[in-house]
Amino acid sequence: MNTKTITIGSIILGILFVALALEYWLVPAGSLPTFFPGYEAASTHIHFKHGLGSIILALGLFAFAWFKSGKKQSSGPTNPTV
Numbered sequence: 001m002n003t004k005t006i007t008i009g010s011i012i013l014g015i016l017f018v019a020l021a022l023e024y025w026l027v028p029a030g031s032l033p034t035f036f037p038g039y040e041a042a043s044t045h046i047h048f049k050h051g052l053g054s055i056i057l058a059l060g061l062f063a064f065a066w067f068k069s070g071k072k073q074s075s076g077p078t079n080p081t082v
Contacts, residue, residue, distance in 0.1 A: 003068055010065040017058035024051035 023032070029043040038047040 007065045007068045010061045010068070014058040014061035014065065017054045017061065021051040021054035021058065024048075024054060 023036075024038070024047045027046075029038055029040040029045045029047060032039045032047075038050050
């Protein structure tokens with residue numbers, strides 16, 4: 001795969017995990033979609049730890065994209081001493 005494709009994919013996944021974290025923090029467990037982990041019918045509980053895990057994953061993906069998009073080092077020395 002291309003480095004640019006991997007970088008863009010990790011940014012998109014990071015944004016999705018941020019949205020998931022906000023969903024866990026702002027919506028009670030009874031109102032979550034039924035396929036989400038932590039769904040509990042008629043519950044008013046907020047899943048803080050699920051949201052925290054999602055935001056940690058998002059930050060990791062953003063850091064990965066940042067390091068992948070950096071400048072490439074040359075193979076030779078930049079300042080040789082004679």
